Amino acid sequence: MTDAQASNNAVWPQEEEISLARLLEVLRRRKYWILGVLVGVLLGAGLYLWWAEPIYEAEGLVLIDLKQQSTPFAGLEELMPLASPNERLINNQLEILRSQQLALDVARRLRQVFVHPNGDTLRLLRRERATWLSTILGWAPSSEGGQSPLLSERELVARLQGVVRFEAGRQADVVKIAAQWPDPVEAALVVNTYIQAYQDYNLSASRARYQAAREFLEGQLRQSELALAGSETELEAYMQQQGTVLLDEEAKRLIELSAQAQADMSKLEVELNGLRTQLRNYQRQLEQYEPEAARLLTEANDPYIRTLSEQLARLEVERDQILARNPDARQQGLYNRELAQKEAEIQSLRRRLQERTANYISSILPGTSEAGSSGVAGIIASLRRSILETDIQIQALEAKRRELARVLEAYERQLRAMPERSMILARLQRNRLANEKIYLFLVEKYQEAQIAERSELGFVTVVDRAEVPLTPVKPRRPLVLGLAFVLGLMLGVMVAFGVESLDRRIKTPEELRDRGHVVLGAIPSLRVRRQPVRVGEYEVSGNLLALLEPLSPAAESYRRLRTALLYAQVDQPLKVLLITSSMPREGKTTTSANLAVAFAQNEQRVLVVDTDLRRPQLHEEFGIRRTPGLAELLSGQATLEEVLVAGPVEGLHLIPSGSPPPNPAEMLGSRRMRELLARVREQYDVVLLDSPPLGSVADAAILGAMVDGIVLVARFAYTPREMLERGRDVLQEMHLKPLGVVLNAFDPRRAYGYYGRYGYYRYSGYYGYYYGYYETYGDNGAPKARKKA
Numbered sequence: 001m002t003d004a005q006a007s008n009n010a011v012w013p014q015e016e017e018i019s020l021a022r023l024l025e026v027l028r029r030r031k032y033w034i035l036g037v038l039v040g041v042l043l044g045a046g047l048y049l050w051w052a053e054p055i056y057e058a059e060g061l062v063l064i065d066l067k068q069q070s071t072p073f074a075g076l077e078e079l080m081p082l083a084s085p086n087e088r089l090i091n092n093q094l095e096i097l098r099s100q101q102l103a104l105d106v107a108r109r110l111r112q113v114f115v116h117p118n119g120d121t122l123r124l125l126r127r128e129r130a131t132w133l134s135t136i137l138g139w140a141p142s143s144e145g146g147q148s149p150l151l152s153e154r155e156l157v158a159r160l161q162g163v164v165r166f167e168a169g170r171q172a173d174v175v176k177i178a179a180q181w182p183d184p185v186e187a188a189l190v191v192n193t194y195i196q197a198y199q200d201y202n203l204s205a206s207r208a209r210y211q212a213a214r215e216f217l218e219g220q221l222r223q224s225e226l227a228l229a230g231s232e233t234e235l236e237a238y239m240q241q242q243g244t245v246l247l248d249e250e251a252k253r254l255i256e257l258s259a260q261a262q263a264d265m266s267k268l269e270v271e272l273n274g275l276r277t278q279l280r281n282y283q284r285q286l287e288q289y290e291p292e293a294a295r296l297l298t299e300a301n302d303p304y305i306r307t308l309s310e311q312l313a314r315l316e317v318e319r320d321q322i323l324a325r326n327p328d329a330r331q332q333g334l335y336n337r338e339l340a341q342k343e344a345e346i347q348s349l350r351r352r353l354q355e356r357t358a359n360y361i362s363s364i365l366p367g368t369s370e371a372g373s374s375g376v377a378g379i380i381a382s383l384r385r386s387i388l389e390t391d392i393q394i395q396a397l398e399a400k401r402r403e404l405a406r407v408l409e410a411y412e413r414q415l416r417a418m419p420e421r422s423m424i425l426a427r428l429q430r431n432r433l434a435n436e437k438i439y440l441f442l443v444e445k446y447q448e449a450q451i452a453e454r455s456e457l458g459f460v461t462v463v464d465r466a467e468v469p470l471t472p473v474k475p476r477r478p479l480v481l482g483l484a485f486v487l488g489l490m491l492g493v494m495v496a497f498g499v500e501s502l503d504r505r506i507k508t509p510e511e512l513r514d515r516g517h518v519v520l521g522a523i524p525s526l527r528v529r530r531q532p533v534r535v536g537e538y539e540v541s542g543n544l545l546a547l548l549e550p551l552s553p554a555a556e557s558y559r560r561l562r563t564a565l566l567y568a569q570v571d572q573p574l575k576v577l578l579i580t581s582s583m584p585r586e587g588k589t590t591t592s593a594n595l596a597v598a599f600a601q602n603e604q605r606v607l608v609v610d611t612d613l614r615r616p617q618l619h620e621e622f623g624i625r626r627t628p629g630l631a632e633l634l635s636g637q638a639t640l641e642e643v644l645v646a647g648p649v650e651g652l653h654l655i656p657s658g659s660p661p662p663n664p665a666e667m668l669g670s671r672r673m674r675e676l677l678a679r680v681r682e683q684y685d686v687v688l689l690d691s692p693p694l695g696s697v698a699d700a701a702i703l704g705a706m707v708d709g710i711v712l713v714a715r716f717a718y719t720p721r722e723m724l725e726r727g728r729d730v731l732q733e734m735h736l737k738p739l740g741v742v743l744n745a746f747d748p749r750r751a752y753g754y755y756g757r758y759g760y761y762r763y764s765g766y767y768g769y770y771y772g773y774y775e776t777y778g779d780n781g782a783p784k785a786r787k788k789a
Helices: 003-009 020-029 031-051 090-097 100-113 132-137 153-163 184-242 249-287 293-299 303-325 333-364 375-416 420-455 477-502 509-514 553-566 588-601 618-622 630-634 664-668 671-683 699-704 721-733 748-752 765-777
Strands: 056-064 164-168 174-181 460-464 519-524 533-535 538-540 576-581 606-610 652-655 686-690 709-715 740-746
Touching: 020 031, 020 477, 020 748, 031 477, 056 184, 090 164, 090 174, 090 184, 100 153, 100 184, 153 164, 153 174, 153 184, 164 184, 174 184, 184 249, 184 420, 184 460, 249 303, 249 375, 249 420, 303 333, 303 375, 333 375, 375 420, 509 519, 509 740, 519 553, 538 618, 553 588, 576 588, 576 671, 576 699, 588 606, 588 618, 588 652, 588 686, 588 709, 588 740, 606 618, 606 671, 618 652, 630 664, 630 671, 664 699, 671 686, 699 721, 709 721
Parallel strands: 519 740, 576 686, 576 709, 606 652, 606 686, 709 740
Antiparallel strands: 056 174, 056 460, 164 174, 533 538
16 A cells, blocks of 8 residues: 555544534434424324313403592591501502402302303312323322312312412503413403402402591590590589589689690590500511511610600690680780791701601611612511601600690699689589590591591502403414424434434445545445346346446446556555455445456456355355355365356456355465465456455454455445444554445435435536436436426
8 A cells, every 4th residue: 555545544533523514414314303203293282282271361450549549637647557558569469469368258259159151060169070181191180089079268269379360560550360261251250250359358458547547536436425424414413512603714714724735635645545556556567577676666766856856845835825825816916926936946846856857767777768669678668667757756745745734734733722612613614625625526536537438449440350251372372383393393303413323324425534434435325136137148146237237326336446446556556455344234245246347347357256255145146156166276176277257247257155164264364375366466457355244253354464455345324333443443453454445335315315316426526427327318328208397
């Protein structure tokens, strides 16, 4: 072998390059795998769509209009202890809709409906019956003996929570309530029942605040009525006992002022009780999130705020006393100026108190803002702020109560200075008048609470009630089929590459070159005749296409292989060649026979020796006798002239294998075999040795050391890469390198999937020309009729 050929063969297996063309070749070669997987996935999707139960979706819309909620009457804010901060947030309303309690209310309402419009029991209330498909897939519900055919309330709640969903609009305060269920009528029924239950809950919750204020005032009113009746009874009894007691104008004036102060004190007590109740409510709510925070916030105080509250309370009491002593003081110049001065001081103190309160709350709750928070964080921030604000309001009212207590004590001292009978009468009249004032105050507030409760309609408005849907939303047939197509295609491609990676057989000449082999030629699939063909006195095999069909692409490929071998070593022509393979049934005998015919057609003297003494096939290819042959020649039982057989082509001779010997390897490696090769080297231009496979026995490796070149035959889509590598390793161990590899039975359409009637263009324009010529003109060269498109 030349240095150039050695350098070409020096590079052994290397990593396969991944290119787009190579990937496309794999996809084309495995297109039926891809198509099969795709059809399988589409068939599965079709079966799913056939068996899947249609699901209908009904939906309704409700508007949560926060501005629609009624505003409490003046003075009722402190008397509504159940007011919950952040209750108007849309997120909170969504949580209410998803709550277990609302679902339980809906379940109870549905159980009251019970009957479908068609007369059957609502399917929503029934336990699902197992079908054969659900049983196979594991979807069938477990059934126990004696189990009720209807769901319990808790089971129905669980089903409802899986059926219904709630979505809030991004820009508008609209909440969509949607339900998906196999029965369209029941789906609409579920949505409308949820809407009605939520609307009723909202109305009840909105009125609950005013109801709490009304109930609180109702209790205070009963106590005040009893106190008023008692004071009137005491006054009447005293008057009857003592007779007529006259009071001067100063005493009457003192009674009026004392009664007014006592009434103010009672009103203050009512407001304080409401604020304390409200504070406890806030504290209980905060303890659910932060147990210690409520106590710590209540214990926190600011002495400056307390001082400002006491000063403000003293000024407000002084102003009220000025007005009580002189109701027309605002129209009198001197009193008007004094009142104006008091009002200015009060407004100044209020501004300072508000600023100080805001700064104090910010210092206690740094970085918290109800407006900037949402969910649980917003609720906690609002509760903390409400607790601090309510506590400061309570401190201010307590300071005012202390000032009123001092005023009442001053009036009491004045009453004690009066005569005993007059003092007792003045006290009784004061008590009756004070109780009457507080009673009238409570009656007014109670009536306001009643009106506010009845006028509260909630803040939920039904925009759209659910209609019975006409078309199902599931399964989405176009989407399912589209996803199935994409998934099937992807899975098919994965399977194709998986099969390709697992398939270790050689399929293209590129694979051979990528693994360091020299490709001498690619022999296309043969159009084999089943019966032997008589050529003169020979009955040759139908595989001998170089002789039987000289214009076929296979014959042209053998001629190209002949040319490649003639010019493989220009300085030292190859005369003795070994044709072998890595494993049986790769076509080495067919290659040897056709190659011999091609050499003989080139007017060369050719000798083909069947060195496969174990399973000889060469004599069947040419239709000649088997014995005597090489075995008899090497054992001395026959001469060369006796074993030579003339072939069907001029210049072609053959030596069959002969009778099977007991020791083929020793016979092929004997001195007589070397002498035979030396003798025929002088008599023939080309000597071809058809040998056994390399991977089976050592015969081919023994002969490899006696020849000028070795040709390996690999079969398309049959020979594993590892077997070819093993055959090459066997030669390497004996310091032998093959001339190259012949890819036999090559099918370009299977390998690449896209070559048309002009054949395989990647390797030779001649090959493509003859392939097209053969398909166009037929075996005998006559034009072949073309089919109309």
